[in-house]
Amino acid sequence: MILRQLFRALLAVLIAAFLFLFLLLPIYTVVAEGLNPSLIKEVFSNFIYLEGLANSFRIAAVTTFMVFLIALPMAFLYDAYEFPGKSLAHLAAMVPMILPPFVGALGFQQILGHYGVINTLLVSCGFARVDFLGGNGRFWSICFIEALHLYPILYLNLVSSLGNIDPSLREAARNLGAGVWRRFFRISLPLLKSGILAGGSIVLIWSFTELGTPLMFGYSRVTPVQILNGLT
Template sequence: MILASFLGLVSAFIMARYEFPGKNIFRVLLMIPLLATPFVNAYVIGKVIGPGGLLNYILKDLLHITDYTIIIVGLPAVILVQTLSFFPIVYLNMLSSFINIDPSLEEQAENMGAHGFKLFRTVTLPLALPGLAAGATLVFIFSLEDLGAPIGLSGAFGDGLHNHLMSFYVYEEFRKAMTLEQVHPVTYAVAVLMLGLASVAFLSIKKYVSLKQYAMLAKGGRWSPRVRKPGIKGLIAIYAFIVPLVIIASYPQLGVITLSITDWAISGALPSKLTGEYLAALVTKSDVVQAIKNSLTYASLAIVVIVLTGTSAAYIVARRDIPGRDLIDLLATIPIAIPGIIVAIGYLLFFGTVFSNTTIDPFINPGLLLIFSYSVRRLPFTTRAVFAGLQQTHVSLEEAAETLGASRARTFFTIVVPLLAANVIGGAILSFVYSMNEVSTSVILGSRNPSQGPITFLMSQVIYASAAVGTVSIAAALGVLLMVLQIVAITTSNYILKQRVAFLGV
């Protein structure tokens, strides 16, 4: 969390406050790590930093810079993977916060003698603290529940200290257990501890931020930007930070593409030949095709639930002054702060006990629970998109319809829904693609019945179980498919909503 917050903070400040050649290109490149390729990105990093990896090949064999073998394994490897994966979350939140700061506040501070780092420390950073708090909290929660790093590194290195994480311990216990009775009680205690840590982090940050006032009479942004052109030294410093960051952070995604079209998985430090075998497996290999069908089915059905629930919740929160409105808002938003592992375990315990040996028993038919879990986990994407649309739609339009005799229901379906169509579609697209990428609930629930497992479950099995030599590249091909879906979804939703990428907030 600390490293991700530092990288996100510095890169956001540079992008928000400085104008330099190539800025727009770097702005796009900094978003590449957000293209999730579960498990495979960690495997690629392992292929680079391992004893026989690309890093040692370049430093020892190619450039002869050192005779020592650089080995980054265990917890340092996990920290590296999670930092590169999650720092853009802080970057996006901080970029939004820096852009929205009223420039006059900083100008007044400068008139009173505050310059440089003192200005940043006493005025700029405190005003941007909500963005930092939101991003850092999300990184902490996502890192806490992350299974991609330990499973991916296990595929690259085998078992090691990278497996000694709470998330991996819970996953492994449930993966091996054929019944709930076989799960050790300590596993549930660890799961409760994870939920407690995530809840404390979420609520503590909200409480801390609420203790201070961050509102401004005016906002910055495109109409009154506070942007400067750096000198030669400043330009060198910017490039010295941004260029290596972009290269290192983008490499996992580039490595996934390389892994999917070459024999890198079995060739050593560098690939030796191109092949279309693994991409072809997306349409020729039966278990891969089935996993893709499963994911498409689960995500599509989840979207129906998400749109109905999210639109209703957003409308109630934005338009109806009823008791419990704040609770509805909290329930529609908090799923993003609940580790997916906890959601999966909760479903396993409840449905596996109450509905044992029935159609919805997760040990018999986990598909329905995967739909439920996707609906819960990705609900905030659609809810916040619709809520933003309602804030931009004046209530007088609805009042006029009701004055003319339309009922609330008719007003909602004939006035509100058409006006919010773009927001609903944009939010639904994002919810769909991130349902396809869901990891924690997919690997735990999917392991109950592998034939009903989604894409990410198959990817985890291929990498962690090492079913056959070279099959890691099939997981990479699935990762490329997920990246394409994400690019299409984000581009389409941004076009529909006619706005830039939405910023996550607590």
């Protein structure tokens, strides 16, 4: 009995030490270093860092908006209609979560890059190459690829929120003559606020901190890439 108690106490100490060394201590170190007043002053007085922050916020905002445009219609169709292969379509909607976004960036470059498939076809037809990914093209490509990767997060939250709505509310609205879209905007959408907020917050933070996709496109004026360059 005493040995068992000693073993449990030792195990608890080891777990606590592990969590402290590999979870709490790194978090404390990063936060303490990040809240250094001189470092904060340097960040906000450096034009390059400010530009990186602005670009990261732009990518996060545009990506979140694109995710909303993709996920909301999909969730609405899944909840409102019955069709063959519905369960399979629901599973297929989760596929983008399997691969990291930078894999999509590689594929995008193979298609729209300077020596990609489309430019190769243009040259073979006698046309000049088009720099699809130059200038603002890189920004929109990054947002689009991140949106394709992250929309399942918001989609799952919306499907869950739609499933929790009392069907009698929409049935009563239908009996009163409200059409599909009016029922959606007057009943469903206001009740989706919690799902939109939860999923949208995750997407916003994820896209703001995404490193792989901007790195693959050589878009260095974003905060995650600047942090990586500072560490290396």
